[in-house]
Amino acid sequence: MMIQILNGLVYGSLLMIMASGLVLIYGLRRVVNFAHGSLYMLGAYIAYSAALYFNFWIALCAAVSILAVIGFCLDRFGFRPLQDRDPLTVMLVTFGLLLIFEDVVQSVWGKQSYSLAAPEGLQGVVNLFGTPFPVYRLLLIVVGLLVAAGLIGWLRFSRIGLFIRAASTDPVTTAMQGINTDQISGGVVAVGGALAGLAGVVSGPFLSLAPTMGSDILIDSFVVVVIGGLGSFAGAFAAAMILGQVQALGAVYLPDLAALLPFALMTAVLIWRPSGLAGSRV
Amino acid sequence: MNSTLVIDAVGQPNAAHGRKTLGLVAATLAAAGFGIAIAVLVKSTTVMSLLTQAVIYAIFALGLGFLLKQNGMVSFGQAVFFGLPGYLIGLAFKFAGLPPEILIALVIAAVGVFAFALGLVVVRVPGIAFGMLTLAIGQGFYVAASKSRGVTGGADGLNINLPQHLFGLPSEVFQNPGSMFVICWLVLVLLIVALTLLLKTRFGPLTAAIRENEERARFIGFRTLLPRAAIFAISAMISAVGGALSSLYTGFISPESLHWSVSGAVLIMVVLGGSRTLWGPAIGAVVYYLFRDYLGGQTTHWMTIFGVSLIAVIVLWPSGIAGGVNRLVGRVRFASERSKA
Numbered sequence: 001m002m003i004q005i006l007n008g009l010v011y012g013s014l015l016m017i018m019a020s021g022l023v024l025i026y027g028l029r030r031v032v033n034f035a036h037g038s039l040y041m042l043g044a045y046i047a048y049s050a051a052l053y054f055n056f057w058i059a060l061c062a063a064v065s066i067l068a069v070i071g072f073c074l075d076r077f078g079f080r081p082l083q084d085r086d087p088l089t090v091m092l093v094t095f096g097l098l099l100i101f102e103d104v105v106q107s108v109w110g111k112q113s114y115s116l117a118a119p120e121g122l123q124g125v126v127n128l129f130g131t132p133f134p135v136y137r138l139l140l141i142v143v144g145l146l147v148a149a150g151l152i153g154w155l156r157f158s159r160i161g162l163f164i165r166a167a168s169t170d171p172v173t174t175a176m177q178g179i180n181t182d183q184i185s186g187g188v189v190a191v192g193g194a195l196a197g198l199a200g201v202v203s204g205p206f207l208s209l210a211p212t213m214g215s216d217i218l219i220d221s222f223v224v225v226v227i228g229g230l231g232s233f234a235g236a237f238a239a240a241m242i243l244g245q246v247q248a249l250g251a252v253y254l255p256d257l258a259a260l261l262p263f264a265l266m267t268a269v270l271i272w273r274p275s276g277l278a279g280s281r282v
Numbered sequence: 283m284n285s286t287l288v289i290d291a292v293g294q295p296n297a298a299h300g301r302k303t304l305g306l307v308a309a310t311l312a313a314a315g316f317g318i319a320i321a322v323l324v325k326s327t328t329v330m331s332l333l334t335q336a337v338i339y340a341i342f343a344l345g346l347g348f349l350l351k352q353n354g355m356v357s358f359g360q361a362v363f364f365g366l367p368g369y370l371i372g373l374a375f376k377f378a379g380l381p382p383e384i385l386i387a388l389v390i391a392a393v394g395v396f397a398f399a400l401g402l403v404v405v406r407v408p409g410i411a412f413g414m415l416t417l418a419i420g421q422g423f424y425v426a427a428s429k430s431r432g433v434t435g436g437a438d439g440l441n442i443n444l445p446q447h448l449f450g451l452p453s454e455v456f457q458n459p460g461s462m463f464v465i466c467w468l469v470l471v472l473l474i475v476a477l478t479l480l481l482k483t484r485f486g487p488l489t490a491a492i493r494e495n496e497e498r499a500r501f502i503g504f505r506t507l508l509p510r511a512a513i514f515a516i517s518a519m520i521s522a523v524g525g526a527l528s529s530l531y532t533g534f535i536s537p538e539s540l541h542w543s544v545s546g547a548v549l550i551m552v553v554l555g556g557s558r559t560l561w562g563p564a565i566g567a568v569v570y571y572l573f574r575d576y577l578g579g580q581t582t583h584w585m586t587i588f589g590v591s592l593i594a595v596i597v598l599w600p601s602g603i604a605g606g607v608n609r610l611v612g613r614v615r616f617a618s619e620r621s622k623a
Binding site for chain 2: 026030032082087088089091092093095096097098099100102103104106107215219222223225226230256259260262263266267270271274275276
């Protein structure tokens with residue numbers, strides 16, 4: 001039971017990193033990024049290739065920086081020129097990007113699945129409550145917590161964070177105060193891309209690398225963001241943790257229904273509160 | 283811009299109204315004749331089976347396009363309403379004792395009722411979240427169909443045993459590309475006509491008004507939830523007709539028809555064709571199929587090509603093929619009127 005809860009925390013942390021990227025991008029650009037799962041997958045595959053030559057940590061840094069650049073380009077050449085268009089239009093553009101990224105990944109790395117080895121020194125197990133538990137998974141929980149704490153700290157207490165919060169409340173007024181919202185958005189989408197890449201890399205040793213990994217996590221992250229209330233960090237964090245537990249405990253106690261539980265949970269939450277847990281109107 | 287559209291639909295002068303009805307009848311007969319001519323003229327079975335698939339998808343896309351046109355909402359889970367009727371028909375043929383024609387009608391009705399109930403929940407969710415929500419619901423159905431081996435046959439799918447006779451025709455008629463093409467084509471034409479007539483009633487302008495501004499529609503005293511859920515249900519039922527025809531044609535249904543990539547493909551068809559007219563998505567489906575078949579022979583990277591063309595159409599040509607055709611027709615009309623004057 002304890003182990004299941006911990007496994008739930010591990011998957012929940014992963015979802016939290018993904019969801020925070022989605023929420024960041026949505027906040028500034030009002031875009032739901034359907035390519036977010038592809039960025040996650042790209043991060044994992046880039047790290048896999050880099051890890052063939054260097055160690056895990058260098059691969060991690062490489063993948064995260066490449067994904068940050070991709071995120072920046074996505075904003076500069078995608079979201080920024082299209083910012084006056086209907087949000088649904090931009091959403092369809094990200095769906096087109098999803099198709100392109102999936103094809104690129106399949107062309108470069110093929111359809112077989114790979115696994116990324118956990119970094120040296122973190123491959124062992126520890127005894128928790130009398131049951132062995134992989135150290136690496138504990139690290140994942142820590143990474144999730146660090147990302148959450150880092151983001152909240154950054155947004156609450158830094159000057160840039162203030163600008164970001166201002167721009168996601170009202171971009172026009174913020175721009176009138178002399179803040180370059182395009183530059184801010186570029187940075188924020190880059191951070192969102194980097195977070196997706198980070199999630200992809202750290203998921204490598206925990207899940208495996210396969211061409212379906214992007215759409216699998218995308219759907220779970222969407223469930224998290226919808227349950228949490230689109231655009232809310234606190235809601236997304238709570239929803240990620242709940243969904244992680246539901247997945248992990250469901251897999252043990254209701255194996256037949258486990259795959260359906262996230263959708264049942266989502267439907268129940270939406271009947272109860274149509275705009276999600278955090279409840280802000282979008 | 284859009285308020286003129288509403289006034290247009292309500293307050294046409296009577297003479298123009300009569301001429302438009304005549305035009306609709308003529309267009310219907312011409313479209314039906316065109317389909318039969320294709321079936322007579324095209325001799326190759328490969329081409330016919332490709333076209334049959336394309337027309338089945340055209341019906342599927344017509345449903346999704348109707349949702350986008352009248353509700354302004356983009357669903358990423360329309361495959362639910364394409365795959366679900368196939369499963370229901372397969373199971374109903376196996377277990378229920380009623381005549382197959384009634385079973386098919388019941389299945390379509392059941393999909394409609396289910397979609398209406400689902401619509402009451404999901405259409406309240408704002409536009410962007412609606413896309414995410416429908417994607418997740420669609421994937422939920424896909425997972426359910428793949429996992430519950432006992433009922434659906436899991437990933438192996440389900441064979442649908444057609445009865446000897448269906449709608450008074452021997453069942454081979456439904457599985458032969460040439461004859462099935464004509465059936466599907468006529469169904470498509472009838473559905474487009476039915477939707478055109480439906481949109482000419484009060485329901486058309488009302489849902490257009492709600493699409494443009496739900497809050498104002500409420501201010502002037504309309505209930506907005508029920509019409510939106512109704513649009514969602516009608517859209518689902520049309521796609522279900524496509525799904526039912528597909529399952530009769532192939533005699534088989536598998537979770538693949540519920541996968542998100544199917545929802546994505548049909549969305550591309552709708553965007554490619556243009557959703558401002560009813561027939562746009564249908565054209566988009568046919569173009570998509572022919573294009574994909576051609577590309578399939580040339581390259582394996584059709585996903586990239588569709589991704590690029592999707593983005594290009596959205597960015598450069600947002601009204602799709604139908605919008606382009608309408609502009610062209612408008613220009614020709616303008617030129618001919620000027621030459622008369």
